[in-house]
Amino acid sequence: MTVPLLSLEQVTKIYPGGVTALDRVSLRVDPGRTTGLVGESGSGKSTLARLALGLIAPDSGTVRFDGQDPHRLRGRAARGTRARLQFVPQHPRGSLNPALRAGAAVSLALAAQGVPRRERAERTAALFGQVGLDPGLARRYPRELSGGQVQRVAIARALATEPDLVVCDEPTSALDRSAQARMLDLLTELQQDSDLAYLFISHDLAVVRHLADQVSVLRHGRVVEHGPAARLWDEPAHPYTRALLGGV
Numbered sequence: 343m344t345v346p347l348l349s350l351e352q353v354t355k356i357y358p359g360g361v362t363a364l365d366r367v368s369l370r371v372d373p374g375r376t377t378g379l380v381g382e383s384g385s386g387k388s389t390l391a392r393l394a395l396g397l398i399a400p401d402s403g404t405v406r407f408d409g410q411d412p413h414r415l416r417g418r419a420a421r422g423t424r425a426r427l428q429f430v431p432q433h434p435r436g437s438l439n440p441a442l443r444a445g446a447a448v449s450l451a452l453a454a455q456g457v458p459r460r461e462r463a464e465r466t467a468a469l470f471g472q473v474g475l476d477p478g479l480a481r482r483y484p485r486e487l488s489g490g491q492v493q494r495v496a497i498a499r500a501l502a503t504e505p506d507l508v509v510c511d512e513p514t515s516a517l518d519r520s521a522q523a524r525m526l527d528l529l530t531e532l533q534q535d536s537d538l539a540y541l542f543i544s545h546d547l548a549v550v551r552h553l554a555d556q557v558s559v560l561r562h563g564r565v566v567e568h569g570p571a572a573r574l575w576d577e578p579a580h581p582y583t584r585a586l587l588g589g590v
């Protein structure tokens with residue numbers, strides 16, 4: 343049996359004030375594969391993403407990335423692990439520095455990886471090419487780029503560290519239908535080229551099924567159904583999954 347790249351075992355997260363955002367949730371992402379996580383607003387998806395990235399700790403249960411607790415790593419081990427575990431947020435415009443040109447955002451990520459200055463321009467141009475962006479756009483500021491282009495810059499920046507796993511939190515929800523389809527094609531291509539694994543989070547099962555091998559359905563912090571994406575789509579067992587599909 344494959345050793346998972348990311349695993350959550352019986353994870354519970356209770357926020358101050360008593361909100362149980364996640365209740366004994368288990369989930370795994372295998373190397374080079376995609377696990378989808380669907381659920382409506384407030385179901386706990388972003389909390390799970392933050393736990394997977396090691397930004398917060400669970401109240402009980404375990405989170406493991408390549409066998410280690412990502413929240414407990416310190417120093418060099420933390421830097422190494424962070425490079426292999428990247429994040430593409432829902433609204434990347436907010437995560438890019440508005441005063442930095444798009445190319446500089448990617449170049450900085452390369453610098454943080456120890457890539458020598460003389461190699462950075464060429465590597466940045468290659469990353470722009472990889473995500474389907476004209477390298478000329480590297481000179482633009484985020485405000486001068488479309489939503490889809492900004493999302494691609496965020497992906498290029500994530501790829502700069504040559505990650506094994508990318509946590510994508512609603513990466514297409516701010517895009518129109520055609521940009522959404524192109525983004526899913528790009529993510530699929532990148533996975534095939536670089537053997538990337540994704541934890542792909544969305545409220546939309548119709549989007550998730552295009553990419554995910556396995557899907558977990560989250561409701562009020564609990565996994566109510568889990569299985570192969572095609573099975574959930576064709577024969578949803580839980581009424582909540584059927585309700586999610588009803589909205590498609």
Ligand SMILES: Nc1ncnc2c1ncn2[C@@H]1O[C@H](COP(=O)(O)OP(=O)(O)OP(=O)(O)O)[C@@H](O)[C@H]1O
Nearest residue numbers: 357358359361363382383384385386387388389390
């Ligand atoms: N820092 C926090 N402090 C207290 N409660 C929080 C905090 N963050 C999230 N919550 C609560 O935890 C629950 C899960 O929130 P979470 O953001 O994980 O859901 P979500 O599925 O990502 O929602 P959305 O799709 O709207 O982003 C919600 O009830 C939310 O109000």
